[in-house]
Amino acid sequence: MDETTQAAAVDRQEVLRRAEIDASCRLPAMAFFASSVVWLLVGSALALLASWKLHSPQFLADWSWLTFGRVRPAHLTVVAYGWASMAGIGALLWLEARLCRVTLPLKGLLLGGCALWNVAVAGGTMDILAGRGTSVEWLEIPPFWAGLLVVVFLLITVVSMMMFAARRVSHIYVSQWYLFGAVLWFPFLYVMANWLIHMNVVRGVTQAATNWWFAHNVLGLWLTPIGLAVVYYLLPKILGVPIYSYHLSLLGFWTLALFYNWAGTHHLIGGPLPAWLVTVGVVGSVMMLIPVATVALNHHMTTRGHFARLRESPTLRFTVFGAMSYTAVSVQGSLTALRSVNEVTHFTHYTVAHAHLGVYAFYSMVMWAVMYYAIPRLAGREWPSARLIAVHFWCAAVGMAIYWVGLTWAGVRQGMLMNDADVAFLDVVRYTVPYLWSRSLAGVLMTVGHLVFAWQVLQVLLPGRRRVRGPALFGRQRPVEVAP
Amino acid sequence: MSRAPLLYVGILFTVIASSLGLITLPEKQLVGLEPVVDDNGVARPVEPGGAVAEGRELYRALGCLYCHSQQVRPQGFGADLERGWGERRTVARDHIFDRPPLLGTMRTGPDLANIGARQPSESWHYLHLYEPTLTSPGSTMPPFRFLFQEREQVLGRPADALELPARGEGAARIIVPRPEAKALVAYLKSLDHGYAVPEVP
Numbered sequence: 001m002d003e004t005t006q007a008a009a010v011d012r013q014e015v016l017r018r019a020e021i022d023a024s025c026r027l028p029a030m031a032f033f034a035s036s037v038v039w040l041l042v043g044s045a046l047a048l049l050a051s052w053k054l055h056s057p058q059f060l061a062d063w064s065w066l067t068f069g070r071v072r073p074a075h076l077t078v079v080a081y082g083w084a085s086m087a088g089i090g091a092l093l094w095l096e097a098r099l100c101r102v103t104l105p106l107k108g109l110l111l112g113g114c115a116l117w118n119v120a121v122a123g124g125t126m127d128i129l130a131g132r133g134t135s136v137e138w139l140e141i142p143p144f145w146a147g148l149l150v151v152v153f154l155l156i157t158v159v160s161m162m163m164f165a166a167r168r169v170s171h172i173y174v175s176q177w178y179l180f181g182a183v184l185w186f187p188f189l190y191v192m193a194n195w196l197i198h199m200n201v202v203r204g205v206t207q208a209a210t211n212w213w214f215a216h217n218v219l220g221l222w223l224t225p226i227g228l229a230v231v232y233y234l235l236p237k238i239l240g241v242p243i244y245s246y247h248l249s250l251l252g253f254w255t256l257a258l259f260y261n262w263a264g265t266h267h268l269i270g271g272p273l274p275a276w277l278v279t280v281g282v283v284g285s286v287m288m289l290i291p292v293a294t295v296a297l298n299h300h301m302t303t304r305g306h307f308a309r310l311r312e313s314p315t316l317r318f319t320v321f322g323a324m325s326y327t328a329v330s331v332q333g334s335l336t337a338l339r340s341v342n343e344v345t346h347f348t349h350y351t352v353a354h355a356h357l358g359v360y361a362f363y364s365m366v367m368w369a370v371m372y373y374a375i376p377r378l379a380g381r382e383w384p385s386a387r388l389i390a391v392h393f394w395c396a397a398v399g400m401a402i403y404w405v406g407l408t409w410a411g412v413r414q415g416m417l418m419n420d421a422d423v424a425f426l427d428v429v430r431y432t433v434p435y436l437w438s439r440s441l442a443g444v445l446m447t448v449g450h451l452v453f454a455w456q457v458l459q460v461l462l463p464g465r466r467r468v469r470g471p472a473l474f475g476r477q478r479p480v481e482v483a484p
Numbered sequence: 485m486s487r488a489p490l491l492y493v494g495i496l497f498t499v500i501a502s503s504l505g506l507i508t509l510p511e512k513q514l515v516g517l518e519p520v521v522d523d524n525g526v527a528r529p530v531e532p533g534g535a536v537a538e539g540r541e542l543y544r545a546l547g548c549l550y551c552h553s554q555q556v557r558p559q560g561f562g563a564d565l566e567r568g569w570g571e572r573r574t575v576a577r578d579h580i581f582d583r584p585p586l587l588g589t590m591r592t593g594p595d596l597a598n599i600g601a602r603q604p605s606e607s608w609h610y611l612h613l614y615e616p617t618l619t620s621p622g623s624t625m626p627p628f629r630f631l632f633q634e635r636e637q638v639l640g641r642p643a644d645a646l647e648l649p650a651r652g653e654g655a656a657r658i659i660v661p662r663p664e665a666k667a668l669v670a671y672l673k674s675l676d677h678g679y680a681v682p683e684v685p
């Protein structure tokens with residue numbers, strides 16, 4: 001055998017091995033992905049309802065379970081624990097299996113865990129709508145359902161550690177650092193926060209500090225690591241180039257681990273907490289500029305010279321939009337934590353826009369990227385139409401842009417007017433109303449994108465529909481349709 | 485990187501360190517806070533009980549916190565004091581009985597830390613909860629009509645019947661607050677940090 005045939009044989013083995021790994025992830029990962037898409041639609045409906053109620057308070061006002069103060073936390077719970085977390089777990093299981101080069105263990109238990117997670121999110125959401133929510137932000141799910149989530153989560157952690165222990169590669173790729181961070185950080189955060197607050201282990205404003213230690217870390221140490229792990233995986237995979245710098249990866253990960261942890265108390269600037277506690281939060285937030293700049297540089301230098309590929313690869317387009325949004329939202333976050341900025345923007349719609357820039361423009365876009373990449377490989381069926389993927393992308397991107405611009409501007413003005421005691425409070429309220437309408441418009445556009453996405457997932461999952469051979473790419477190559 | 489233990493230890497160390505710094509330390513610092521005795525010899529803040537505690541649970545159940553904060557920022561930081569939302573900034577001591585504290589992060593509506601002192605009228609609160617625009621034109625607060633009951637007037641007009649502009653004294657059907665509305669208003673009226681604390685000179 002000469003060298004070329006030998007290399008070809010190794011390549012073929014690699015491909016077969018990867019197909020075997022993907023096949024092992026098929027049911028559990030698809031179960032989490034499919035569930036997340038359902039929650040995305042439920043979350044969108046709740047979002048539209050909440051948004052509409054903010055400018056038209058008489059809308060569906062006579063049902064207590066649909067009052068704004070319940071729909072709003074129900075929306076958060078559904079998108080954070082239903083959509084974002086389940087999409088993230090699906091991506092995490094598949095990525096870990098691929099990166100450790102082992103097949104997914106405990107598949108049956110994972111399927112059961114997926115069902116239990118769905119039950120917990122559904123139960124928690126219904127409890128919130130029924131008036132049994134806790135009104136502790138990001139921890140609204142009552143403790144009983146939260147306990148179920150913990151059980152499933154520990155299973156995810158165990159599965160991750162099993163795959164890691166059995167891994168067939170000695171080098172640990174950067175995506176795995178982030179995934180490990182996520183599966184170890186989240187259970188610790190979630191158990192501690194639920195226990196300390198709901199069991200009243202700590203008291204008074206320390207509960208508020210615990211609340212924001214948790215709530216900020218859900219983004220920073222749960223969703224962000226998964227999002228970054230996916231970007232670190234997909235960019236080189238699609239472009240066929242290695243990550244620009246190993247040392248930047250290393251620096252980016254450990255500075256995130258070190259600084260993000262301490263950032264949460266910036267949500268309490270001006271509040272009744274010891275000044276040092278808030279200052280620590282401000283410092284942690286500003287220090288986040290280091291990991292963010294590092295990761296942005298690393299991603300940019302990896303993609304440099306390949307930006308033309310955005311025209312053809314749907315996955316890359318979603319990935320790059322998400323990665324750039326990560327930089328934007330993080331820099332915005334560091335600036336917002338400065339006392340002088342926070343004095344204006346705190347308590348306003350600006351913060352809501354910021355949160356969506358993070359969870360939507362960064363995290364959700366990256367989750368769509370990984371699903372567009374992984375689902376055809378898991379399900380063994382290609383996407384039906386590149387055009388529909390483009391519709392989804394532009395609905396999400398334009399919707400998000402309208403959302404962010406409208407609410408950010410409204411929030412800054414709202415904060416400035418509120419800090420001027422000569423302006424009557426109700427005039428501040430009246431000022432924001434047109435921008436609240438712009439948010440509802442943006443929400444409709446985003447929801448259309450979600451429906452298009454869900455329809456495509458359904459097409460891939462439903463058996464017996466028309467078969468498509470060949471990947472769905474933008475531009476020149478079109479998927480070839482053949483009769484079943 | 486190929487050393488797994490370093491990864492595990494590093495990841496756990498960072499989060500344990502922050503939980504000690506952001507939770508254990510403030511708990512240690514604040515655990516000794518006690519109520520203060522005000523000018524009338526009453527220990528403040530008062531631990532919520534009875535209707536006030538019920539109303540507080542309702543405030544949580546209805547998600548009032550998603551639009552209303554309960555914290556007055558200090559002099560020179562925002563215009564909370566100038567707006568009359570309180571006579572002094574809020575301090576940790578004000579919340580020693582709050583499980584959980586309902587500080588809030590949004591001011592779609594005004595701050596409520598001292599709403600009991602700022603708006604002592606029960607009938608104002610009932611009218612405002614029933615239809616916010618009656619007392620606050622332009623308000624986007626949702627109406628909480630489901631906390632009230634519409635019924636035939638029998639044996640004279642109850643004292644807590646709502647004085648709605650469209651229905652005069654002689655109207656046959658009246659709107660009265662349900663027990664939930666009464667508890668919620670009792671809670672709102674209890675929100676008052678109008679006592680001196682050593683933290684704020």
